[in-house]
Amino acid sequence: MQQFSQVWDLETIFPGGSESDRFQSFLGELEADLASFQKDLNEKTQPKTEDELFGVVHVIVRAQEISKRVRESGAFVSCLTAQNTKDEEAKLLTGRVKQLSSSYSSVMTSIDELLLGLSDDLWKRLLELDELSPLTYNLEERRRLANDKLSGDKEKLIQSLSVDGYHAWGDVYNTIVGRMTIEVEEDGEVKSLSVGQAANKMSSKDRETRQAMAGKWEKAWGDEAELFANTLNHLGGFRLQTYKARGWDNVLKEPMDINRMDQKTLDVMWKTIEDNKPTFTRYLKRKAELLGVEKLDWSDVSAPLTSEVEEVSYDDAATMIVQQFETFSPKMAAFSKKAFEERWVEAESRSGKRPGGFCTSFPVKEQSRIFMTYDGSASNVATLAHELGHAYHQHVMNDLPQMAQRYAMNVAETASTFAEMIVADATVKQATSEKAKVQLLDDKLNRAVAFFMNIHSRFLFETRFYEERKKGLVSVHRLNELMLEAQKEAYCDELGSYSPHFWASKLHFHITGVPFYNFPYTFGYLFSMGIYAKAAEEGTAFEESYIDLLRDTGRMQVEDLAKKHLDVDLTESEFWQKAIDLVAKDVETFIDLTEK
Structure with missing residues (x-):
């Protein structure tokens, strides 16, 4: 008998799915509150005295309360459209929620104008108020980023136009994929x-x-490539025109700001990876030998080495994950057990679901939901652990002010990859035979290759696509060329075949919310290596330190976060090299075991 359901429970969030009356009421109230808030902000005069600062405090508190509800609505519609890509009502709700998000962005732009208009003396005094002291970093960040943008009225126009322009192209992509x-x-x-x-x-x-x-x-x-070329070209064009209006020449400025990191950190990370690629091409060559082929094809890279690989049932995967988390963090284990028992995971393999996996959080309910399609493979077990890491990250931040909970994607991927690593490492150590150990090591190294080579190819492609898009539309033929060039470079031309339409099949290129939805995965993987090394030394004693680090992810630059909690400098290659060395040991073990 199955212990854990593979179908999530959305009824405890809003009963009735896309036909939910309660969700309709929730949206109606939120729309009214946003309109009222924007009206109040339009009528608000710029504070000139210290006494008037308390009005600013009220505005920030109110904005955070509304932010929770906007996030709640976005999370719910993302779950509805993922579980059934043909749910027409859910698609209509998605459009309505995107309009709400645009209205919220306009509200925050008005607040940014309010913050920018404060004199330096009043700004300093505002940050000293007890009510806002926990938000010092976040408010300073908002003021700094707002100063880099256009005037408030122009930014609001961009936000308004983006609903039926920019974001609509992402919707078109999802519609096409849903019918395929x-x-x-x-x-x-x-x-x-x-x-x-x-x-x-x-x-x-x-x-x-x-x-x-x-x-x-x-x-x-x-x-469908012609249609996908349209979605990619037009959302890319909208993004570039926005950057041009703001006077931004570097397409990486926004990703760097969003990820709260310095480009020097990114450049050093990629350079260190490139210097170490020969180690991982050795692994690819050895795997090709084991599979009896001259070179691995694109579809062989993550393939199992033997046809005797046992499938892991969903119940067994859930039990194993909880047990492995327990060895490092009893709190994370208890949280994960609760997620399985309360049906926070949608894992059933059925038609009509969107591809991929994700974790989304409901800040009002203080719950999360995990989406994936589980088929019993080792990579599916890893995905399940990965998404639970995301959910736990949000869980330990639930009591923080809403503005301090908004952590960037790179550190979000740190928590998830760390959780994945705990399970992967433990299963290798507990392998009952060398054959099983080799297969589990291969699974671990598959992920390393994904982060060092696959993700690198995505980064190279996207960087070059935007440079060509500045000159005009990019054809399907040229998109395929750019993709192949990037893949060959990232994999050191070590594969026998590639995936020229990967730019179309990979959702991340068509996500409008986050540009360059790629390098943060690699950052998170290597950053989590540093955390894992420390955790391995300290065992469960590291649990509270880990929670402290996660709680700081929404209120620090990543370089400062690493210095404070790991005492390392991310702008130097030493940290990245030490992290890669840990993975290189797995390559050596893999080659030694397979040559016996």
Whole structure:
């Protein structure tokens, strides 16, 4: 009998799904409150005395309360559209919520204007008030970033136009993906798979199955490539025009600001990775030998080494994850057990779901929901642990002011990758045979290659795409060329085949909320290595230190966060090299074991 349900519970958030009357009321009240708040801000005069600063405090408190509700509504519609890509009501709700988000952004722009208008003396006094002292970093950040943008009325116009312009192209992408199916023949019967189900087939134990699916996969995305080229070109064009209006020449300025990091940190990280790629090409070459091929194909990179790999049931995966978390953090283990028991996870393999996985948080309910399609593979177990790491990160921040909870993607990926690493490392150590150990090491190294090579190819592609997009629209043919060039460079031309339509099949290129949705994964992976090394030394004694680090992720630059909690300098290669050295040990072990 199945212990844990693989279907999440959204009824405790808003009963009735996309037909929920309670959610309609929630949205109606939120729309009215946002309109009222914007009206009050429009009528508000710029504070000139200390006594008038208390009005600013009230505005900031009110903004945080509304922020919670905006996030709640966004999380709910993202769950609805993910669980059923054909839910038309959910799509309509998504449009309404995006309009709400735009209205909220306009409110925050008005608040930014209010903060910018304060004299230096009043600004200093404002930050000294007890009510706002926990938000010093966040308020200073808002004021600094607002100073880099256009005037408030122009920023509000951009936000308004983005709903039916910029973000609409992301919606078009999701609509196309939602209707796509890939046909396969199983047991003499033709079945239509969603792209999420089809993606899992490319991790098949059987190479012929993988290769057949890889061919169907490329064709499916190629058939829709003209439409995907439109979505990518137009959302990219909107973004570039916005940057141009603000006077931003560097397309990485916004990603750096969003991730609260210095570009020197990013450059040093990639340079250190590039210097160490020969270690990981050795692994790719050895894996090719073990699979009996001259070079790995794109679909072989994450493939299992043997057809004898056992599938892990969902219940067993959940139990194992909780047990492994317990060895490091009893609090994280208890939290994860609660998530499974209270049905916070949507893992069922069925048609109609969107591909990929995510974790989203409901700040009003102080709960999270995890989405994925589970098929029993080792990579699925890793994904489950990964998303639970995200959920735990939010959990330990729930009592902080809303503005201090908004951590960047790079440190978000730190918590998730750390959780994934705990499970992966433990399973390797507990392997009952060398054959099992080799397979588990291969799973670990697959992820390292993904972060060092696959993610690097995405970063290279996106950087070059934006440079070409500045000159005009980029054709399907050229997008394929750019993708292949980036993949060959990132993988040191070590593969026998690549995925030219990866720019179309990878959702992250078409997400409008976060530009350059790639390098933060690699940052998080290596940063979590540093944390893991410290945790391995201290055991459960590190639990409280880890929680303290997570709680600071929404109120510090990453360089300061690393210095405070790990005493390392992220702008120097030493930290990154030490983290990569930990992974390199796995390569050596893998090669030693497979050569016996």
